[in-house]
Amino acid sequence: MTDESTPTWEDVAHRYGRKIYNFAYRLTGNPDDAADLVQETLLRVRKGLSSYQPGSFEGWLWRITRNAFLDGIRRKKRRPESALPEGDHHSLGSSPSPDEVLSSIRLSDDVQSALLKLPYEFREAVVLCDVVGLSYDEIAEATDVPVGTVRSRIHRGRKLLRGMLTWPI
Amino acid sequence: MADLIFDPEEHGELFSAYLDGQLTPSEVAIVCELLDGSEEAIEEFRYLRSTRRALRLLPEFEVPAALLPDGHLGDRLSAYLDGELVSLEHRRVTKHLVDCADCRAELQELDRARIAVRSLPGVETTMTGEIPATPVPRRRRRIIAGAIGASAAAALLVGLAVGGGDEPVFVLDDLNARHVARASAEPGFAFLPSTIEVAAP
Ligand SMILES: [Zn+2]
Numbered sequence: 001m002t003d004e005s006t007p008t009w010e011d012v013a014h015r016y017g018r019k020i021y022n023f024a025y026r027l028t029g030n031p032d033d034a035a036d037l038v039q040e041t042l043l044r045v046r047k048g049l050s051s052y053q054p055g056s057f058e059g060w061l062w063r064i065t066r067n068a069f070l071d072g073i074r075r076k077k078r079r080p081e082s083a084l085p086e087g088d089h090h091s092l093g094s095s096p097s098p099d100e101v102l103s104s105i106r107l108s109d110d111v112q113s114a115l116l117k118l119p120y121e122f123r124e125a126v127v128l129c130d131v132v133g134l135s136y137d138e139i140a141e142a143t144d145v146p147v148g149t150v151r152s153r154i155h156r157g158r159k160l161l162r163g164m165l166t167w168p169i
Numbered sequence: 170m171a172d173l174i175f176d177p178e179e180h181g182e183l184f185s186a187y188l189d190g191q192l193t194p195s196e197v198a199i200v201c202e203l204l205d206g207s208e209e210a211i212e213e214f215r216y217l218r219s220t221r222r223a224l225r226l227l228p229e230f231e232v233p234a235a236l237l238p239d240g241h242l243g244d245r246l247s248a249y250l251d252g253e254l255v256s257l258e259h260r261r262v263t264k265h266l267v268d269c270a271d272c273r274a275e276l277q278e279l280d281r282a283r284i285a286v287r288s289l290p291g292v293e294t295t296m297t298g299e300i301p302a303t304p305v306p307r308r309r310r311r312i313i314a315g316a317i318g319a320s321a322a323a324a325l326l327v328g329l330a331v332g333g334g335d336e337p338v339f340v341l342d343d344l345n346a347r348h349v350a351r352a353s354a355e356p357g358f359a360f361l362p363s364t365i366e367v368a369a370p
Contacts, residue, residue: 021232130224155185162220
């Protein structure tokens with residue numbers, strides 16, 4: 001293990017903080033849950049880094065993230081559902097036209113509320129693949145299921161979404 | 170090859186995985202054959218592609234800055250003064266120092282503090298009782314430093330720097346070269362911060 005192969009937790013925070021935040025945001029549609037998850041995950045990463053064995057860092061990190069997320073869900077189970085995020089939470093990149101902004105918000109709200117209707121396993125697989133950008137192998141490692149299961153979940157998730165979205169999108 | 174009949178239940182999954190670039194070459198061949206053979210397959214493929222694209226085009230939220238460490242150098246400053254950073258991190262730290270007045274000021278204070286500490290008679294033996302025979306391993310030292318917090322270590326060091334004297338002109342390259350030279354010329358020099366950190370509560 002060298003200093004180059006094991007990042008510091010600050011490095012992890014800066015490199016992955018935004019991904020972790022978006023992972024939770026898309027799974028819950030809720031900025032508070034997303035913020036909680038970032039804090040909890042970084043705490044666990046900080047504790048866990050000293051025992052990290054070089055291997056698939058992404059798999060390791062996202063397994064921690066996902067477990068932190070599920071533990072958080074279990075703790076908060078009785079909390080009432082929060083409203084969907086407002087449009088002004090969206091960060092839309094470099095100055096698109098007002099029309100583009102509006103249609104983009106409408107579409108992303110559409111996709112977001114459809115995501116929230118997916119069964120958890122499908123939603124998780126789709127978010128890890130399409131929002132976080134992990135490979136099937138990394139998702140399998142993070143979620144502790146065979147790659148074939150990952151492939152089937154991603155497809156079934158997208159297929160369900162397809163049925164919920166308003167076409168043409 | 171026998172003609173494949175497109176079955177959404179059976180083959181849809183191949184389309185999804187194809188879009189993700191996760192198929193074996195022989196599976197890719199099946200996808201191509203299905204797309205050649207049926208309008209229904211092409212339509213299914215297009216729907217899946219658009220759905221996937223809509224997901225991937227979801228705007229990314231900025232993580233609130235308050236959730237992340239502030240990005241300053243913290244306990245890396247001491248290691249920097251010791252000339253102990255590996256070259257990659259050394260470059261990163263130097264780059265940050267060029268841009269960040271806060272960290273430059275902290276580095277300067279740490280530097281003055283350590284000069285003051287080093288000028289105390291016998292300090293290297295009184296802090297821990299003896300000069301360590303071998304350096305504390307890098308890994309452990311970082312954990313100790315992280316555990317007590319950079320600010321605690323800095324406060325301890327600065328606390329010893331009574332009567333700091335005139336404001337020196339701060340030249341980064343200068344300081345850098347001076348400390349690398351000193352760390353290599355005086356073997357005991359590099360051990361000092363770790364022994365102070367270990368002695369802290
Ligand atoms: Zn700084």
